[in-house]
Amino acid sequence: MRSAIVGAVLLAVGGVLIATGVLPLEDAAAVGERVWPILLFVVAITIVSELCAEAGVFAAIAHRAAEWGRGRTLVLWLLVVVIAVVTTVFLSLDTTAVLLTPVVVVLARHVGVPPLPFALTTVWLANTASLLLPVSNLTNLLAQHRLGGPSPIEFAALMALPALVAILVPGAVIAVLHRRMLVSRYHPDEPSVAVDPVLFRSSIVVLALLLPALVSGVDVWIPAVVAAIVLVVFFAVRRREVLRFSLVPWQLVVFAAGLFLVVDAANSLGLVRLVDAVAGSGEGFVDLLRLAGTSAAGANAINNLPAYLALEGVASSPHRMAALLIGVNAGSLITPWASLATMLWHSRLVGLGVEVSWWRYAALGAVVAPLTVVGAVAVLTLAP
Template sequence: MRTAIVGSVLLVAGAVAAVTGILPLSDLVELWDRVWPILLFVLAITVVTELAAAAGLFTVIAQHTARWGRGRAWTLWLLVALLATVSTIFLSLDTTAVLLTPVVVVLARHSGLDPLPFALTTVWLANTGSLLLPVSNLTNLLAQHAMGQPSPFEFAALMAAPAVVAIVVPLAVIFVLYRRSLLARYRTGEGVAVDDPVLFRWSAGVVAALVPLLVSGLPVWIPAVAAALVLGAVFLVRRRGVLRVGLLPWQLIVLASGLFLFIEALHAVGLGTVLAAVSGEGESPLALLRLAVTGMVGANAIDNLPAYLALEPSAESPLRLAALLIGVNAGPLITPWASLATLLWHQRLTSMGVEIRWGRYMLLGVVVAPLTVVLSTLALAAFA
């Protein structure tokens, strides 16, 4: 409920700015055109994953993954890291946060392991692993346009070195923090029977069809909405009681909407000019670090997408845009609102009864975020 309250306050503040003329109507329309597909995608993909989880899809995936780990916790953890990385690169960070988190939690519990290192791996890689391709993150798509529409291969060539560093550093930190539990062994439990094979097959088929459609070039909200409607219809026939208002992440939608509107209002009164002075100029390693760190601070202060939009005018070259992406993609690991993926991840954990205090999350982020951003930016400067 606090999330919705904060979002409502920000929405009211943004609405006041629009009514008083501080935020021009043209800017408001442009903002709406940019963000409504994101919000609709989040809404639809959350419904899909909730229904797929109710059908037992994630439990079955967890059972198979546990067998591949062959009783070694560290092997299982690396498999989870691989899944999170591939999912983020090709399906985007929000998809990873929503789709993979239930798999990870069920997997750890099914194996008798602490779910926290696995859950942290998912959310950190959902953010830091989103540097390689344009489809990995909405900020990348925006930057690709600002770069002059390089091909995905050209984009990947620029981002490859920092992308590798941004994946390796968080994994190293997690292994150090949780090395005792990750060096343990586990026994694979017995398989759990699926309650409704029809629901399971429909859920598996819909998710399997959705994955390639999300990278097909279609606007991602279209296949996500279609998948939600199909699964909703199946559940309406087979298990109507699962369909409830609580499936919709309305609190997160309100918060995200408020953040977008409020930051756009600040941008209208000169936020971009101030940030340009802070972020500096030039393409030396120090200049790139300055921009990347500014992006990291901005993302943790106001969310990564508004931070990118505010700082984009200051990143006037492909190399500087790449540094900005490092800051706003790999840097938002400290505050809960730094990225929508983090909020989605936490919602999934809460719904499954896994607790992680925001205070502990932020303390860990204060260590790993600057380290990741600095080393990734240096890799960019060295290999660009």
């Protein structure tokens, strides 16, 4: 609700800026034209993810992972890493934070291991693995538009090495921190997931068709909307009570819409010149690291979305845009407000009775974020 309130205030401020001429109506219309497909995709993919969770897809995956782990906690954790990466890459970081977090917590408790290392894996990878594809993060969709609409494959070619580093570094830190737990063993029970077989199978089919469609080069909002409509129809027939307004991430939409207007107005008033002096220029390692570091600091100070919008104007080439994304995505691991995914993750943990020390979270993030950003920028210089 807080994000919705902030978004409503930002929309009101944006309305005042338009009315007073600070933000010309033509510029505001251009902002709307740019962001409506992105926000529509966010709405559609959230509905798809929520309905798949209701159908038992994620719970079934978690139970199957417990079986595949064969009693070895390390193998089970590695399977969680894979699931978190795949979910983030194709269904966005917010999906991982909202839907996968309770699954891995229940899974950890089910096999008798502490849930926090699994939950920490989820939130770190939700942020860092979101570098790979445009659909993985709202900032990536904005960057794709800014770069002139490269295909998902072209986008992934630029971000593949940084994304790999951004997955390996947090994973390695967790493996070292929790090495004693990871060498333990557990005794898996038989999975017992009560699901509607029609909804379960239809959700699996929809996901199987949706994932390749998201990297096919078609505007991502189109397959996402189609998938959402198909699942809504199935649920309307089988479990109508699940179809509630809360499936729509309206708070995020309001927050993002207001933010776009206000930051665009700030850019027209000279914000770009200010951040240009801080973020510098050039495409050498030091130059890219300067931009990534600036964007990471901005993300942890305010939030990764406004940090991206403020610095977008100085990302004048594909490599500089990649460095910006490294900072706002992989670098947002220190403060709890650095990304919406982290805030959603925390709210899920509170509901599950898992305590998180923000001081410890920030201390760990202050180690992992710089290592991840530096490593990702270093390999970025190897990209063509």
